[in-house]
Amino acid sequence: MINHIVFDMGQVLVDFNPDFFISHYTGDPEDIRLIRSKVFETGAWKEIDRGTITEEELIGPVCSCLPARLHGAVTELLLNWIDHMRIMDNILPLVRELKENGYSLYLLSNAGKKIHGITPKITALRYFSGVFFSADFHCVKPDEEIYRKFFKEFSLDPRECYFIDDRADNVEAGRRFGMEGYCYEGDPDVLRTALQENGIFLLDKMIVGR
Template identity: 35%
Template structure:
């Protein structure tokens, strides 16, 4: 668990808990997603690399490229037999987004304790298509989605966008994300936080160590 303390004042007073989305609020397994359509193991690896680890994917998350532009660019690197897979994966990736009901209940309990809950996610405009399926979001007080602000974690500016939009203080925020670079970025601007590895029990322990009442 990663957190910071104020100088000589012990643990910070946490009032706001900020969650990432993919592999926190919902499971997103790109290998499994590719395997649902692509039979060849070799081709699955190609699709994972050329779609989900691509510049085009980052640009979709940043909100500066359309599906059509992303697909055309990705297809330009692929043999023609894989073009239809690229098209389908880009347009339907959220079909394999699996909301986590355990963390949904946990967030509900945090909300009932009086904590304010926010979303900070790298996600394209497709977010608004599957947003209604994420039951946990009913507990949230606000959100920053990368495509809307044309910024990506771990850029400091996206954290500043969250703080400014909701008038939050970094030292009163605890950030939960599955990526170490994103958590480190949050710590560097004064947040507390931890890397989420899929275990709500570990998350509860980390929050309690930071002074969150559960």
């Protein structure tokens, strides 16, 4: 029986959009592509999520791979990108309803230390019983270690959890522990149907703006 709903954060509760972050510091499409490839599409960003390095420590290595004209943009991006995170409140009514119907809610997210600076702005988290950020525990999805630590941290039985993540590999990793899940593509109504099909009690129709 499902008693706990576990949410990812990026592309579920917040809009993690590298091109949008970069666009605050350069408007050139080729520069945006180049910076994205050197900042967000490397193993170094995963280490930020793992908590082994910080954005400040990444400035030098990234700048060494880019033309000097982009060094200022990269520096400002790495210091301030978190300030441009947009909250995805379209899922908030569903989060609220799950809580009202007696489900405990948890967050399991790959995120670096800077994320703590914006968590008060994420309205949905007010309804959560616990949050688990990868950098605080030095492990990342979809590695098995993060799931073990998550279940242990909150004393959860994975068979009583339902996982919502925007990456299929993260959902599949959870299934290996017995945690059923759904790969979220941004539509709360489709998610609602998936939840109901898995025996999770909700009203038949979402009431927007409850």
